[in-house]
Amino acid sequence: MTDQSLPATATGEAVLHGLDLSYFTGKVQAYLRYAEIPHRFAEMDTAALRRAAQMTGMAQMPAIELADGRWMTDSTAIIGWFDASGATTVPVTPTDPATAFLAALIEDYADEWLWRPALHYRWSYPMDAWHMGRRIAAEMLRDVPGPLWLRQWGIIARQRHRYLARDGVTPATRAHVESLYLRNLDWPEAILSRRPFLLGERPSLADFGYFASMFRHFGLDPTPSRILRDRAPSVFLWLARMWAARASRLSGPAPDQVPGDLDPILRDIGGAYLPYLADNARAHAAGLSTFDTVTEGVTYHLPPHPYRVWCLDQLQRRFEALPEAAAATVRARLEATGAWDPLWAVRHPRSGFDPLDRLPFLTPGTAWAER
Numbered sequence: 001m002t003d004q005s006l007p008a009t010a011t012g013e014a015v016l017h018g019l020d021l022s023y024f025t026g027k028v029q030a031y032l033r034y035a036e037i038p039h040r041f042a043e044m045d046t047a048a049l050r051r052a053a054q055m056t057g058m059a060q061m062p063a064i065e066l067a068d069g070r071w072m073t074d075s076t077a078i079i080g081w082f083d084a085s086g087a088t089t090v091p092v093t094p095t096d097p098a099t100a101f102l103a104a105l106i107e108d109y110a111d112e113w114l115w116r117p118a119l120h121y122r123w124s125y126p127m128d129a130w131h132m133g134r135r136i137a138a139e140m141l142r143d144v145p146g147p148l149w150l151r152q153w154g155i156i157a158r159q160r161h162r163y164l165a166r167d168g169v170t171p172a173t174r175a176h177v178e179s180l181y182l183r184n185l186d187w188p189e190a191i192l193s194r195r196p197f198l199l200g201e202r203p204s205l206a207d208f209g210y211f212a213s214m215f216r217h218f219g220l221d222p223t224p225s226r227i228l229r230d231r232a233p234s235v236f237l238w239l240a241r242m243w244a245a246r247a248s249r250l251s252g253p254a255p256d257q258v259p260g261d262l263d264p265i266l267r268d269i270g271g272a273y274l275p276y277l278a279d280n281a282r283a284h285a286a287g288l289s290t291f292d293t294v295t296e297g298v299t300y301h302l303p304p305h306p307y308r309v310w311c312l313d314q315l316q317r318r319f320e321a322l323p324e325a326a327a328a329t330v331r332a333r334l335e336a337t338g339a340w341d342p343l344w345a346v347r348h349p350r351s352g353f354d355p356l357d358r359l360p361f362l363t364p365g366t367a368w369a370e371r
């Protein structure tokens, strides 16, 4: 038996450890609901986050504790594992390999590239920061001693430093950061006003990638949610549709192509996201502590992000594993949207993450290569 099969002892109720306002927790929660995988939600406090880090090597949420005692980390790997384990009747990974690659590429873009605007709207706007800071202080930080206002102040200061100052959000980049959000309302809006999910009649990896930021940040936080309701009512409807969707109750076929109206997204992947991943990989390889990367004429000053070095390598490996015909289909689509050359600008960068290919079953000893 390998980790890819679902042992009987893992088929009991899984525990999803996370927060009701967390980007990646919302993504996995929506997947578990859709895939009808028995689970219960456990709201993390700081002790639970430390425990997850002890079990997975990663101080992040969500983490899943299987009934057999194993722990899982990383939303993409968790979904991939459940999909492959046969735990769900209709996997969200498309069976057509070319479609699966493109859906995974869109998922990766949505996961990583919408993170900055999501964190910007939450922590730059005073009303949003006050409101979500209050919630985190009362929920996640409930086991931290001290008055609520102090915990609230502390979390706002920490998040602003970590996710604004250290992620290149400055007065000079702010309008560009917001334009990325607005474009990523307009593209899905045009699609979702025509069909229920991004690729067709059922949700796929692409939907779950977008769901992370859209549900738990843009659809929840005061400032971006007002914009979302006004500007993208079909996206608003899709959020509820995703949350309510159950694999056994939908009758449509699983998507087997990426329709042409996703090309604006693929073009942004080629024009902005992949060039950033390449700059990030170069900076990581050079051992820099910070680097500059230019996106659409706007300069971001950033620390290298090793996990995203791994993301780029994973995309390349995934492409190389495609059967010949699917590889040709994908290549043609990426060439047409300007995403082919940037995908290969840095070949197989070394990230040090998950060196033994254990995801989602990482442990403190296996998460990172020894440095």
Ligand SMILES: N[C@@H](CCC(=O)N[C@@H](CS)C(=O)NCC(=O)O)C(=O)O
Pocket: 022, 023, 024, 025, 059, 060, 061, 062, 073, 074, 075, 076
């Ligand atoms: N690649 C991971 C990312 C998980 C992640 O970054 N989660 C955030 C919350 S949504 C987190 O735990 N951040 C930790 C922190 O802010 O200290 C995944 O897909 O699960």
